[in-house]
Amino acid sequence: MKGNCRIIAGVSFVSDLIPAVASNSVDSDTIFANNEMSLRDIEIYGFDYDYTLAFYSSHLHTLIFNIAREILISNHRYPEDLRKYEYIPNFAVRGLHYDVQKGLLMKIDAFHYIQLGTVYRGLHPVSDDEVIALYEGSHVPLEIMSDFYGKSSQGHTMKQFMDIFSLPEMTLLSCVNDFFMTHNIDYEPVHLYKDVKEAIRDVHIKGAMYRTVEADIEKYICYGEQSHAVLKKLSELGKKMFLITNSPFDFVDKGMTYIVGKDWRDLFDVVIVHADKPGFFNDRRKPFRRVTDKGTLLWDRIHRLEKGKIYKQVNYHNIGSKVLYFGDHIYSDLADLTLKHGWRTGAIIPELREEIKIMNTEQYIHMMAWLQALTGLIEQMQVHRDPVSQAVVEEWIREREAMRSQTKDIFNSQFGSLFRTYHNPTYFSRRLSRFADIYMASISCLLNYDLQHTFFPRRTPLQHESPFGPEHSPAGGAVSLQLDWTHSN
Ligand SMILES: [Mg+2]
Numbered sequence: 001m002k003g004n005c006r007i008i009a010g011v012s013f014v015s016d017l018i019p020a021v022a023s024n025s026v027d028s029d030t031i032f033a034n035n036e037m038s039l040r041d042i043e044i045y046g047f048d049y050d051y052t053l054a055f056y057s058s059h060l061h062t063l064i065f066n067i068a069r070e071i072l073i074s075n076h077r078y079p080e081d082l083r084k085y086e087y088i089p090n091f092a093v094r095g096l097h098y099d100v101q102k103g104l105l106m107k108i109d110a111f112h113y114i115q116l117g118t119v120y121r122g123l124h125p126v127s128d129d130e131v132i133a134l135y136e137g138s139h140v141p142l143e144i145m146s147d148f149y150g151k152s153s154q155g156h157t158m159k160q161f162m163d164i165f166s167l168p169e170m171t172l173l174s175c176v177n178d179f180f181m182t183h184n185i186d187y188e189p190v191h192l193y194k195d196v197k198e199a200i201r202d203v204h205i206k207g208a209m210y211r212t213v214e215a216d217i218e219k220y221i222c223y224g225e226q227s228h229a230v231l232k233k234l235s236e237l238g239k240k241m242f243l244i245t246n247s248p249f250d251f252v253d254k255g256m257t258y259i260v261g262k263d264w265r266d267l268f269d270v271v272i273v274h275a276d277k278p279g280f281f282n283d284r285r286k287p288f289r290r291v292t293d294k295g296t297l298l299w300d301r302i303h304r305l306e307k308g309k310i311y312k313q314v315n316y317h318n319i320g321s322k323v324l325y326f327g328d329h330i331y332s333d334l335a336d337l338t339l340k341h342g343w344r345t346g347a348i349i350p351e352l353r354e355e356i357k358i359m360n361t362e363q364y365i366h367m368m369a370w371l372q373a374l375t376g377l378i379e380q381m382q383v384h385r386d387p388v389s390q391a392v393v394e395e396w397i398r399e400r401e402a403m404r405s406q407t408k409d410i411f412n413s414q415f416g417s418l419f420r421t422y423h424n425p426t427y428f429s430r431r432l433s434r435f436a437d438i439y440m441a442s443i444s445c446l447l448n449y450d451l452q453h454t455f456f457p458r459r460t461p462l463q464h465e466s467p468f469g470p471e472h473s474p475a476g477g478a479v480s481l482q483l484d485w486t487h488s489n
Contacts (some may be wrong), residue, residue, distance in 0.1 A: 025365075028356040031445045033455035035437040037344050040452050041322060044269075045234050048277075048327035049245035051164045052348045052443060053227045054255045060213070060220050062087040064200065065168040067208050069175075071199040078176065078195070079183075085175035091123075092170035093415045094161065094351065095428030097146065101157045102134065103177050103189030105170060107415050108158075110430035112145060114138040115421035117405060120414060122178030149331045152193075159193070160427070162330055164350070169200045210251040217258045224259035226444030231260060235267050237451055242270040244325075246332075249273040249310055271310045277332045326443060330428070334435040347436035348443060351418050356441075358410055367407060374400050 065087035072078040107118040119126040150160035180187045213220045256264040326346040327333025337343040408416030
């Protein structure tokens with residue numbers, strides 16, 4: 001059809017459009033803004049630890065998967081043959097929903113529609129027809145969606161996986177589902193979900209993961225230098241800093257010593273471990289408690305926070321405003337801060353680097369330009385009701401449908417991009433734009449800006465507004481070319 005269209009139109013749409021799009025290639029070190037925010041107004045910088053200051057190598061996901069798989073076998077008496085399943089990197093993406101009752105992993109868009117083609121039972125896709133039969137369409141009613149923090153609770157049968165740590169959890173769930181199905185074992189998906197959830201929780205709270213990482217820091221932690229440079233820069237400019245993490249002191253101490261050096265605590269005004277986020281940000285009842293270097297809890301009443309000391313389970317009220325807090329977990333780290341306390345928030349989304357790299361490829365740019373042009377053609381031409389025009393439009397619609405899987409597979413062949421379900425933003429994107437003032441691939445992106453910088457979101461037009469500015473030339477161009485063609489025929 002591409003050929004036909006070019007002949008009919010007499011212009012080479014896509015190649016005309018490519019230069020404009022290609023010159024807009026995105027730098028993955030950029031900080032992106034959802035909301036206008038000036039660093040001039042920020043006096044205090046707060047950080048989460050895991051996946052914000054400390055980045056982990058892919059070995060960590062294999063480690064979590066393996067320990068949890070062993071817990072299922074030894075503590076929950078799951079079949080030994082589960083050991084045949086190894087961790088599958090890049091099987092899942094963050095932000096997916098899991099239907100706890102039906103045992104299905106899927107991607108949902110900003111309007112609560114399931115993205116067809118991204119529903120998995122075990123390790124295999126479920127056909128669109130079956131999905132439509134199971135959900136009486138593809139819309140997920142609000143009553144069964146995950147709760148505010150993505151959790152599956154009473155009545156909410158969907159759980160949303162928002163944590164980077166949850167990639168091995170989703171993969172393990174899929175592997176065990178796959179095992180039971182391929183062996184025709186009758187099982188209760190709700191029990192399986194709870195067992196896997198418990199096993200993954202035990203990997204963290206029983207300390208096996210912490211011990212293994214501490215014993216081989218270099219294998220598991222990466223990107224240390226840049227986190228160090230950011231902290232140093234903020235410190236030299238006299239900014240106050242704090243660190244709030246759910247992880248235990250020893251683990252953070254070993255990691256930060258590796259990243260920053262043994263004097264790392266000098267950089268921070270306050271360090272809070274075992275914070276119990278997100279409850280941490282809401283619970284006013286839990287008072288500060290000091291922790292010694294050996295991790296022992298002290299009982300004396302705390303009247304003020306002292307620099308260089310470590311605290312546990314405090315609440316945010318003692319920290320003040322004019323704060324910018326960075327975290328990778330959109331709900332635990334950012335949601336309450338922005339909604340209830342008016343702190344500014346920065347989301348760390350490491351996946352951005354890979355996605356931007358793909359978006360900058362010629363293949364992707366070509367695909368998007370053609371998709372836009374095709375959509376414009378369909379939109380304009382659908383009014384022509386004669387059979388010949390209708391046949392052409394039908395053909396374009398089919399081609400646009402076919403392009404859906406290409407634009408998905410280029411990111412991840414199971415679930416596609418973290419940010420898009422075909423044309424719509426994902427549920428993840430919607431929550432991200434609500435809870436994060438700014439977002440970036442890693443904390444190191446801050447090195448590219450001075451601390452007077454103001455981040456401005458692009459003024460993308462609402463649907464009833466006309467587009468201004470160069471970023472809309474691709475779509476606008478496609479439509480105007482199309483209009484010329486319509487009028488000349
Ligand atoms: Mg984190």
